[in-house]
Amino acid sequence: MTGTVTSDAAQPSRARRAASAALALLPAPADYRPARRTWRSDLVAGVTVGIVALPLALGFGVSSGLTAEQGLVTAIVAGVIAAVFGGSNVQVSGPTGAMVVVLLPIVATHGAGAVAAVSVLAGIVVLVAGALRLGRAVSFIPWPVIEGFTLGIAVIIFLQQVPLVVSPTTPHAGEHSSNAVVAAVQSIAGADWAYVPWALGAVAIVAACMLFAPRIHRSLPGSLIGIVIVAVLAAVLPTPLAVIGALPSSLPAPALPMLDLGALVGLAPAALTVAALAAIESLLSARVAASLADTGPYDPDRELVGQGLASIGSGMFGGMPATGAIARTAVNVRSGGRTRIASITHAVVLLLIVLVASGPVGAIPLAALAGVLMITATRMVHAATVRSILHSTRADALAFVITAVITVSFDLIIAVAIGMLCAGVFAIRNLSRATGVRREPIPGAPEPGDERIAIIRFDGPLFFAAADRVFETVTHTKGVSVVILRMSQLELVDATGARVLTEIVQSLERRGVTVLIKGVQPGHEELFRTVGVLGSLRHHNHLFADLAAAVEHARSHVERERRAA
Numbered sequence: 001m002t003g004t005v006t007s008d009a010a011q012p013s014r015a016r017r018a019a020s021a022a023l024a025l026l027p028a029p030a031d032y033r034p035a036r037r038t039w040r041s042d043l044v045a046g047v048t049v050g051i052v053a054l055p056l057a058l059g060f061g062v063s064s065g066l067t068a069e070q071g072l073v074t075a076i077v078a079g080v081i082a083a084v085f086g087g088s089n090v091q092v093s094g095p096t097g098a099m100v101v102v103l104l105p106i107v108a109t110h111g112a113g114a115v116a117a118v119s120v121l122a123g124i125v126v127l128v129a130g131a132l133r134l135g136r137a138v139s140f141i142p143w144p145v146i147e148g149f150t151l152g153i154a155v156i157i158f159l160q161q162v163p164l165v166v167s168p169t170t171p172h173a174g175e176h177s178s179n180a181v182v183a184a185v186q187s188i189a190g191a192d193w194a195y196v197p198w199a200l201g202a203v204a205i206v207a208a209c210m211l212f213a214p215r216i217h218r219s220l221p222g223s224l225i226g227i228v229i230v231a232v233l234a235a236v237l238p239t240p241l242a243v244i245g246a247l248p249s250s251l252p253a254p255a256l257p258m259l260d261l262g263a264l265v266g267l268a269p270a271a272l273t274v275a276a277l278a279a280i281e282s283l284l285s286a287r288v289a290a291s292l293a294d295t296g297p298y299d300p301d302r303e304l305v306g307q308g309l310a311s312i313g314s315g316m317f318g319g320m321p322a323t324g325a326i327a328r329t330a331v332n333v334r335s336g337g338r339t340r341i342a343s344i345t346h347a348v349v350l351l352l353i354v355l356v357a358s359g360p361v362g363a364i365p366l367a368a369l370a371g372v373l374m375i376t377a378t379r380m381v382h383a384a385t386v387r388s389i390l391h392s393t394r395a396d397a398l399a400f401v402i403t404a405v406i407t408v409s410f411d412l413i414i415a416v417a418i419g420m421l422c423a424g425v426f427a428i429r430n431l432s433r434a435t436g437v438r439r440e441p442i443p444g445a446p447e448p449g450d451e452r453i454a455i456i457r458f459d460g461p462l463f464f465a466a467a468d469r470v471f472e473t474v475t476h477t478k479g480v481s482v483v484i485l486r487m488s489q490l491e492l493v494d495a496t497g498a499r500v501l502t503e504i505v506q507s508l509e510r511r512g513v514t515v516l517i518k519g520v521q522p523g524h525e526e527l528f529r530t531v532g533v534l535g536s537l538r539h540h541n542h543l544f545a546d547l548a549a550a551v552e553h554a555r556s557h558v559e560r561e562r563r564a565a
Contacts, residue, residue: 025130025302027084034089034296034339041336046345048335049092051221053079053328053346054353056376058244058361059369060095061320062170063160065107066115068244068361068369070319071095072354073251078310078322079347083340086306087135087299088286092328092343093310097157097377098281099274099321101412104160105178106270114267117257119315119322121264121271126279127308135300138283144389144400145419146284151400152407152415154380159184161370161377165199166191168242170366181408198239199367202230206371219335223372230368231360241365247358251351254316273413274311278323280416282307285324292333327376395426432465437473440486442551449558452481453551458490462497470497474504481561482554483508486547488519498524498531505536514557516542518550 035042053075061071075094082093106118129135159180163170166187176183209226234241259267286298303324311321332342353361389400403419436459442450454477462470477483485501505515515537520528528534534543544550 021133024299025305031089031340035341038336038338039341042339042341043345045332045335045337045342047349048219048221049328049332049337049342049346050349050353051224052331053092053094053325054350054361055223055227055364055369055372056325056328057095057350058364059373060097060100062164062244062366062369063097063157063373064095064100064103064115064320066103066112066320069247070115072247072350073317074314074319074322076251076347076350076354077317077319078314079350080344081313082282082306082310082322082324083343083347084306085302085309086282086286086324086340087302087304088289088295088324088329089298089339090289090293090295090329090333090337090342091282091286091298091303091324092332092346093282093307093322093324094328095320096281096323096325097373097380098153098277098412099323100160101153101156101180101407102274102277103320104180106274108178110267110270114263114270115320116315116318117259117263118267118271118274119311119320120257121267122274122278122321123308123311123313123315125271125275125308126304126311129275129279130301130304130306130308133301134279135283135302135304138280138287138300141280141416141420142396142399142423144392144396145403145416145423147385147389148400148403148419149407149412149416151381151386151404153412154377155404155408156180157380158374158377161374163187164242164366164370165203166196168192168195168240170242179409195240198241199370202234202241202365202367203371203374205230205233206368207375210372210375223375226371227364227368230371231364234365235363239365241367244362244364244366244369247354247362249355249358251354252318254313256316273411274321276413276416278307278311278321279304281326282324285326285329288326289324289329289333292330293338295333295338327379395423395430399423399426428465431461432463432469434460435462435466435470436460437470439477443547444551447555449555449562452479452558452561453484453554454480454482455484455486455547455551457486460490461492462490462500463492463494464496467496467500471500471504471507475507477508477513480513482514482516482557484516484518484547484550484554486518487524488521490519490521490524493524493527495527495531498527498533501528502532502536505533509536509538514538514542514554516544516550516554518544518547 057071057075058068061068078093082091103115107115162184167190176186206223206226209229210222213220213222213225234243282303283300286300286303289295290298307323314320314322390397399419399422402422403415406415406418438457440455440457442453442455456474456477508515517537520543537543
């Protein structure tokens with residue numbers, strides 16, 4: 001009866017905890033409480049980020065094989081939704097270079113019309129991941145893998161701009177390889193050399209503005225200044241520079257992409273890839289933002305929920321998948337942004353530009369956007385970081401290089417997976433080397449017959465990677481009658497490690513060697529019983545908590561053996 005009452009009482013408690021956990025993933029008035037003090041700096045930061053985000057949104061839209069309009073729609077819709085529902089107070093979301101890398105092959109394979117559907121499907125996956133509390137999973141990705149992934153993305157973004165610089169016409173889907181390196185070579189082979197000097201001039205002007213404007217004043221938006229200069233020159237001079245083209249002066253009406261079952265199955269792999277990237281990049285960006293200033297803690301699970309909703313919303317408006325943008329988030333924090341008002345303001349600024357300035361924006365040359373993204377790509381790579389990784393350990397350097405090479409050569413998600421696999425293998429190897437097994441002297445004054453007793457001490461972890469070495473070391477002990485396995489310093493033990501201990505006991509006992517075990521820790525006892533370590537002992541009295549008692553018992557065995565001889 002008591003058990004029934006307890007169970008019934010526990011059910012409301014569990015329900016309350018579940019409800020509390022669900023509410024923690026939703027917006028709350030507390031999100032905006034600090035804005036009473038920071039709203040002015042939030043508004044300034046939001047306007048600053050909006051200006052910085054404009055050329056990036058346009059450029060990433062074009063580089064994805066889509067349109068500048070879709071880049072803007074993504075920055076506006078996803079920017080607002082992620083700001084409201086996300087887990088970071090300062091995260092700025094929208095189209096990013098990493099997502100461009102993934103979307104370009106999707107556009108080449110399935111067509112531009114599939115991107116909105118992929119965005120919705122990927123958003124659902126990310127949303128579910130957040131609801132399942134998987135936000136902490138990104139902490140398992142090693143730093144060298146993250147930096148290798150970033151370097152590879154930077155190389156791809158840079159190379160993806162080459163077609164915009166060497167020809168006034170954008171390649172059609174399937175015309176060039178989906179690999180950025182090959183596509184860049186193909187573009188150069190078919191370059192319009194009369195067009196190239198004009199495009200390179202536009203790139204040079206934008207690059208110069210982005211490099212030197214911050215030196216004049218850190219708040220000057222160099223990318224926007226460069227784009228305005230190039231656009232004005234293109235308007236007053238008879239240049240052949242290709243431009244963005246006409247843009248709508250309003251947002252499209254929202255609608256769910258229509259998909260049949262066959263199309264859904266065909267897009268599922270692409271959606272999973274996009275979802276994985278969106279989750280990884282958004283969580284990394286939020287974690288970096290939390291370290292830049294005192295902006296309050298971030299909730300990784302809520303961040304996934306917010307990013308999932310953002311991609312769903314973006315797809316419904318015909319946009320592309322969104323993620324947290326590290327560069328724009330950093331600009332937000334450094335400009336004084338401290339609450340979600342700043343990120344919301346950035347999206348409002350972009351919306352106003354669409355409503356009142358779509359004409360001038362449509363006159364921006366594509367080569368100018370290419371210049372913005374080329375400089376953005378180079379800024380993603382920090383030489384000091386690369387040097388520090390390459391000079392750290394051989395394993396970390398190899399994981400970094402492998403991840404970067406595979407990102408550029410094959411696939412971004414595969415690169416992260418292989419990089420993590422390499423890092424994991426090296427980590428396991430290093431951990432196995434920490435497993436210590438050695439024979440140590442018997443404490444105290446020596447007594448006759450002590451040479452027939454061996455104390456084997458275990459240190460560190462005992463798991464599958466060290467199992468064979470431990471087995472060979474202990475079972476090769478010769479010329480003894482009693483072996484004391486000293487386990488008080490044993491740390492992590494897995495099932496393989498426990499099984500090896502069982503095999504060691506059984507092997508020694510078969511040879512007539514008495515095995516005593518000393519110092520089994522409480523956390524290991526149940527595993528040892530289950531796997532059979534303790535059951536393999538000749539007698540239950542051969543299990544000791546004190547080394548002195550174990551040595552005394554071992555000496556009694558040796559004495560009986562001597563008398564019997």
